Amino acid sequence: MFNFFKKKQNEVEIPQVQPMATWEENSYMHVLSDNVEAENIEGAKERIESIEGLKLIEFNIRDNNSGNLTLEYHGDEYGVGFYFDDFVLDSLYSLQNQKMHDEDFEKIQQKTKSFVIYMKFNKNYMDSYHLQVKLIMAFFPDTLAVVDESAERLLSGRWVELAAKSKVTPNAESLFTVQAVFDEKTKKVWLHTHGICRTGFSEFELLDVSQENVNDVYYLINTMANRVLYQNEAVEDYIFLGEFVDGNMIVAATLPWNEGVAKYPANIPGGANDREGSHNTNSKIIFLFLTEDDANNGKYTKPSEIEDKLIENPLYYYSNEQTDHMKFMARDRFDLLKKSIEEHPSYKALIKVGLPTDNEDGSVDYENLEHIWFELKEFTDTGFKAVLTQEPYRVSSIKEGDEGEYTINDVTDWIIYTDEMSIDPNIAYLL
Structure with a gap:
């Protein structure tokens, strides 16, 4: 008898897509600190209310120190939940300590409790992410580290603090x-x-x-x-x-x-x-x-x-949006570059500057910039002096080796070369 239900030899069965897990639909982060260990959230409500651009609508806390809050931030309403949980450092995160200060990582390994804060992002997800790190620092100003469960990443508390204080949202790679x-x-x-x-x-x-x-x-x-x-x-x-x-x-x-x-x-x-x-x-x-x-x-x-x-x-x-974000972050954290170079003369810095390009008729196109790396020579009262490290493609007014003077409004990116590593604005907490 023929088996009419037998699968054809060349027919491939397509696996089924499953529903997303909670930590995929929402952003889950686990906070580690000394105050987390003590379950001490004293003053958190007042610190949250002081976040610029935030309006606290409701703050509920239960006897076990779990709770939820409703707030408005930059015109959008959010619901945020939180609770304390047991913590053991996953071996996955133990491999990520290359961007963590050694003394911080040793303390992380000793932590036994975490504060879990979770929320659903809105359409402006980079703003939502920024809000979450600001809430973390409001709950626990002594944050040592954060496990971003949704991204399976260990974040230095120093990075979280820098990101929370910044006027610019963390970049997309965060x-x-x-x-x-x-x-x-x-x-x-x-x-x-x-x-x-x-x-x-x-x-x-x-x-x-x-x-x-x-x-x-x-x-x-x-x-x-x-x-x-x-x-x-x-x-x-x-x-x-x-x-x-x-x-x-x-x-x-x-x-x-x-x-x-x-x-x-x-x-x-x-x-x-x-x-x-x-x-x-x-x-x-x-x-x-x-x-x-x-x-x-x-x-x-x-x-x-x-x-x-x-x-x-x-x-x-790079998209225009990515280039703009890099520019805003580089300018927002330029003072960290200046402070680091002044305190460590052996460090070397490269600064990317946006220069107007040439039109075909020889005129200057101020709308389209070529972003070029310069080596920092010295700071001035209005900015800095630097030497061009590469030959431009579409800027005829300058050539490799020329020195110019620029302001912070010309900066679109920067890198510091320390004795051990290179540091860009996103990881400036390592300075």
């Missing part, structure tokens, strides 16, 4: 991490993000990446995540991310994870076999379109198939 799962036998890697779901967008993934190329291919997933978050716009059919070294465009597209894994072997890291118990909710796998015909006909290319092009110094584009 909202997510890119994790790597290695297969020792095949030397293949699965890259995937955590933390983006709470913004309303999907997580992103790359499968079957060669271990030797992972540091270069990483920029593909990082650029995709940043572009979506800064422009607050999901990827529809495809998105232009940059250019390959041969001049061809880097055109990326995505498929829901359960459709994308069908194009890969089931037993690779991140393949169908890895989706039964986790990583099976709101996530999309990145593919590429190599030609216009590919885009029109839905011919998806696996990034792993063209790794040779992805490691040959491709040019990834």
Whole structure:
């Protein structure tokens, strides 16, 4: 007898997408400090009320020091919950102490209790994230560290304090991490993000990446995540991310994870076999379109198939929104650069300056700037003097090696090279 219900040999069963977990739908953070250990939240209500731009509507606390609050911040209403919980440092976070002061990390390992604060982000998720870190510092000014459960990241309390005091929101990369799962036998890697779901967008993934190329291919997933978050716009059919070294465009597209894994072997890291118990909710796998015909006909290319092009110094584009955010943060924290250089003469600083470009007719285009690195020489009463470190593309009035004087309003980014590491505005808490 024929079995009419037998699956065809070439038919692939697509796994089912599962509902998101609570920590994916909401932003969950665990606060560590001495006052957390003592469950001491005295003065928190008053400190919350003093946050600029915040109106506290309701503050409820129960006998066990759990509770919730309702507030309005920059015109949007939020509901926030909190409670105390037992804490044991996960081995995952113990690997992240390279951006943590050693003395702080030793204290973190001794903590046994955390203060969990959770909330749902609104459409302005970067503002929502900024609000959450401000609330953390209002509850516990002595914050030692924060475990961002949604992004699976350990944050230094010094970073949280700096971010909370800043007039500029944390950057988009603060909202997510890119994790790597290695297969020792095949030397293949699965890259995937955590933390983006709470913004309303999907997580992103790359499968079957060669271990030797992972540091270069990483920029593909990082650029995709940043572009979506800064422009607050999901990827529809495809998105232009940059250019390959041969001049061809880097055109990326995505498929829901359960459709994308069908194009890969089931037993690779991140393949169908890895989706039964986790990583099976709101996530999309990145593919590429190599030609216009590919885009029109839905011919998806696996990034792993063209790794040779992805490691040959491709040019990834920054969105205007990302460039503006970098500029505002660099200016907001310029005093930290100045203080560090004045206190440590051995440190070297590079400052990126935006210069007006040339029009084809020889006139100056003040609307379009070329962002160029200068080496800092000295500070002045109105700004600083610096020497150009590279030849400009579209600025004829200056050449490599020329010295100029600029103000903080010309700054679009900076880097300090200490005796041990390089530090940019986002991690200026390490200074």
